[in-house]
Amino acid sequence: MANLTLLQAINDGLRTAMKDDPSVLVFGEDVGKKGGVFLATENLQRDFGANRCFDTPLSEDGIVGCAIGMAMNGLRPVAEIQFQDFIFPAFDQIVSEAAKLRYRSGGQYTAPLVIRTPYGGGIRGGLYHSQSGEAYFCHTPGLKVVVPSTPHDAKGLLLAAIADPDPVLFLEPKALYRSVKGEVPEGNYKVPLSTLREARAGTQVTVFCYGAMVPVTLKAAEEAAASGIDTRVIDLRTLLPLDEEGVLEHAKSTGRVVVVHEAPRFCGFGAEISALIAEHAIEYMEAPVVRVTGFDTPFPNTLEHHYLPDHRRVLDALERVAHF
Amino acid sequence: MNLTTTQPLQVIQPDGGVNGYDPKLSEAELLHCYRAMLLVRAFDAICLKLQRSGRIGFSIPNEGIEATQVGAASALKKSDWIFPSYRDFGMALYHGVPALEMMHNMFGNAQDGAKGRQMPVHFSFVQPIHFVSISSPIGTHIPQAVGAAHAAKLRGEDTVFLASFGDGGTSSLGFHSGLNFAGVWKSPVVFLCQNNGWAISCPVEEQTASDGFAIKGEAYGIPGVVVDGNDLFAVRKVTLEAVVRARAGGGPTLIEAQTFRMGGHSTSDDPKRYVPPEQFEYWKKRDPLARFEKYLEAAGLLNAAKSEALRKEVEAEIAAAARAAEQVGPPGLETVFSDVYAEIPTHIRKQGEGLFDLGRRRGDAHAGDGKFPL
Numbered sequence: 001m002a003n004l005t006l007l008q009a010i011n012d013g014l015r016t017a018m019k020d021d022p023s024v025l026v027f028g029e030d031v032g033k034k035g036g037v038f039l040a041t042e043n044l045q046r047d048f049g050a051n052r053c054f055d056t057p058l059s060e061d062g063i064v065g066c067a068i069g070m071a072m073n074g075l076r077p078v079a080e081i082q083f084q085d086f087i088f089p090a091f092d093q094i095v096s097e098a099a100k101l102r103y104r105s106g107g108q109y110t111a112p113l114v115i116r117t118p119y120g121g122g123i124r125g126g127l128y129h130s131q132s133g134e135a136y137f138c139h140t141p142g143l144k145v146v147v148p149s150t151p152h153d154a155k156g157l158l159l160a161a162i163a164d165p166d167p168v169l170f171l172e173p174k175a176l177y178r179s180v181k182g183e184v185p186e187g188n189y190k191v192p193l194s195t196l197r198e199a200r201a202g203t204q205v206t207v208f209c210y211g212a213m214v215p216v217t218l219k220a221a222e223e224a225a226a227s228g229i230d231t232r233v234i235d236l237r238t239l240l241p242l243d244e245e246g247v248l249e250h251a252k253s254t255g256r257v258v259v260v261h262e263a264p265r266f267c268g269f270g271a272e273i274s275a276l277i278a279e280h281a282i283e284y285m286e287a288p289v290v291r292v293t294g295f296d297t298p299f300p301n302t303l304e305h306h307y308l309p310d311h312r313r314v315l316d317a318l319e320r321v322a323h324f
Numbered sequence: 325m326n327l328t329t330t331q332p333l334q335v336i337q338p339d340g341g342v343n344g345y346d347p348k349l350s351e352a353e354l355l356h357c358y359r360a361m362l363l364v365r366a367f368d369a370i371c372l373k374l375q376r377s378g379r380i381g382f383s384i385p386n387e388g389i390e391a392t393q394v395g396a397a398s399a400l401k402k403s404d405w406i407f408p409s410y411r412d413f414g415m416a417l418y419h420g421v422p423a424l425e426m427m428h429n430m431f432g433n434a435q436d437g438a439k440g441r442q443m444p445v446h447f448s449f450v451q452p453i454h455f456v457s458i459s460s461p462i463g464t465h466i467p468q469a470v471g472a473a474h475a476a477k478l479r480g481e482d483t484v485f486l487a488s489f490g491d492g493g494t495s496s497l498g499f500h501s502g503l504n505f506a507g508v509w510k511s512p513v514v515f516l517c518q519n520n521g522w523a524i525s526c527p528v529e530e531q532t533a534s535d536g537f538a539i540k541g542e543a544y545g546i547p548g549v550v551v552d553g554n555d556l557f558a559v560r561k562v563t564l565e566a567v568v569r570a571r572a573g574g575g576p577t578l579i580e581a582q583t584f585r586m587g588g589h590s591t592s593d594d595p596k597r598y599v600p601p602e603q604f605e606y607w608k609k610r611d612p613l614a615r616f617e618k619y620l621e622a623a624g625l626l627n628a629a630k631s632e633a634l635r636k637e638v639e640a641e642i643a644a645a646a647r648a649a650e651q652v653g654p655p656g657l658e659t660v661f662s663d664v665y666a667e668i669p670t671h672i673r674k675q676g677e678g679l680f681d682l683g684r685r686r687g688d689a690h691a692g693d694g695k696f697p698l
């Protein structure tokens with residue numbers, strides 16, 4: 001066990017995968033010598049050589065398109081998109097190609113690739129270095145969407161994603177890169193995709209959240225405890241395919257649910273959770289499902305701390321739902 | 325007619341001589357160019373200090389690129405449009421955008437034209453020249469410049485549109501679709517590729533296997549011209565030729581200005597991690613500002629005393645702008661919700677009201693008197 005930041009855990013996960021499987025390649029903009037703009041790929045080129053870890057031209061379309069071809073032909077590409085905000089030139093390759101290849105070829109061709117990309121706010125990055133675009137991708141059958149929130153999960157989920165036979169979008173909460181630390185086992189271990197994690201036990205209200213919103217929610221849950229609200233916090237970890245049964249079990253057991261994400265509300269992931277509960281657990285619910293989300297506006301810069309859901313907003317929702 | 329070149333055009337010699345080249349600029353105009361370059365350097369240096377002392381979050385170093393920025397900008401009229409990159413301070417300053425307006429953006433304060441929504445250096449101005457709102461995604465503005473140019477062409481106007489981007493930008497989808505459309509439509513566009521050797525840590529050899537960037541115009545039926553980007557007159561000359569041709573209906577040009585970024589990619593970057601030290605030494609000797617000073621001195625327009633006085637004046641101007649911008653408070657909370665659409669839809673209004681309501685109930689100074697004003 002080592003005590004690592006989330007960023008170091010990702011580096012460790014990449015390193016472990018590259019060591020164990022010579023078909024794993026890591027590439028993207030500035031990932032080689034520089035080690036990535038956040039240093040997630042630091043020293044991978046030095047340690048594994050430029051055939052295993054390398055820079056590409058500045059084209060996300062090229063990065064993902066080439067990753068698909070590599071994956072079709074026996075490699076395990078782990079492509080980095082420098083910021084999730086810059087993934088859109090590759091949207092066509094992800095949505096039209098990677099996600100549909102297995103289906104359209106009747107399983108003859110597949111694209112087992114991982115696209116890692118930092119997402120979310122909190123670094124004063126304004127409109128284009130802060131977005132949470134998971135909803136676009138969760139609307140894409142054939143793709144898997146994973147979001148870790150702890151160093152342990154970051155490494156274990158990444159290793160599971162790399163081993164997975166299908167394309168995985170691995171969204172890294174950049175706000176947590178250096179702000180969370182935790183015990184990370186050595187060697188190759190996998191956290192199975194499509195499983196939930198109970199980040200905090202509680203009996204009265206369940207909060208579903210993921211990524212950078214997990215610590216925010218935990219803080220709100222602590223404050224709520226002081227006023228007698230016992231909150232369970234569930235880290236979704238994999239958004240697609242979602243562990244729907246697990247979500248419903250938690251929802252039924254507390255009968256009160258809050259969903260937290262920093263992406264805009266309209267057609268956001270919270271809508272899916274809310275609809276799932278409305279369809280399958282309405283008779284257990286003692287209060288409406290409440291969403292705490294980013295606003296339906298682009299991401300501002302100077303006022304980003306008002307845009308991002310904070311523990312006050314989560315606490316407010318907890319109180320509303322608990323006392324409904 | 326094949327106008328494509330492969331050897332960089334140079335005008336100003338190391339000793340300041342110009343081999344009989346006539347810039348056709350008055351003394352005042354020449355000194356305006358010089359002053360604009362000094363403004364960039366001062367703006368750059370002060371922003372670096374502001375960032376290092378935590379008073380602004382971010383900046384983009386411009387040192388070493390001043391001649392490309394100012395030389396190209398000087399070929400445009402005020403009625404022309406610039407679709408800039410984030411490393412084009414000199415284009416705005418040359419055309420008279422007040423340093424204070426730029427500083428408001430650097431601080432993201434209430435007087436910033438973009439209401440503090442964008443990161444620093446993502447400027448947007450409509451006066452005194454169209455300096456179009458900068459977007460972070462690389463290359464997206466290139467076809468937009470072509471579309472704007474097509475609009476002008478359809479209306480029979482003689483406006484010229486300059487799209488500026490880096491060597492890395494030539495790998496973007498926007499570069500290829502932009503050049504392709506402009507070639508087909510013969511659009512009045514000047515594509516300015518600022519080849520500064522690096523796209524963050526990726527050297528040009530990782531960006532392209534072609535012999536430079538100008539030659540990429542060929543395939544789209546667009547002349548490509550290479551120029552020494554640290555030579556103000558050379559950049560001005562090729563840009564002016566491209567602008568004149570575009571204005572006369574002769575279509576687009578791709579210019580590759582060869583230059584070098586003397587700083588990091590941004591204030592978050594340490595170039596020593598990847599740029600070989602020889603490159604800094606090589607380009608330091610080719611400083612565009614020193615080169616233009618040599619010319620001005622040789623032409624009898626500048627001496628050490630005058631240059632020192634100008635430098636001080638410009639530094640004072642930028643420092644005053646920074647002090648003034650720092651005094652201005654943050655934008656109002658309602659700016660999170662305005663300008664998403666021409667009219668604020670109900671669901672966004674409700675979210676705004678909710679935030680103000682929360683502020684009122686939980687005591688948040690930012691919410692002011694707690695009334696959502698939109």
Ligand SMILES: Cc1ncc(C[n+]2csc(CCOP(=O)(O)OP(=O)(O)O)c2C)c(N)n1
Nearest residue numbers: 086411460461462490491492493522523524
């Ligand atoms: C589509 C997209 N991908 C990645 C980035 C991240 N990024 C910002 S600047 C940059 C390098 C740009 O290099 P270049 O075009 O040469 O311009 P320079 O910074 O050298 O002026 C990269 C990769 C981005 N802004 N947009």
Ligand SMILES: [Mg+2]
Nearest residue numbers: 490491522523
């Ligand atoms: Mg460059």
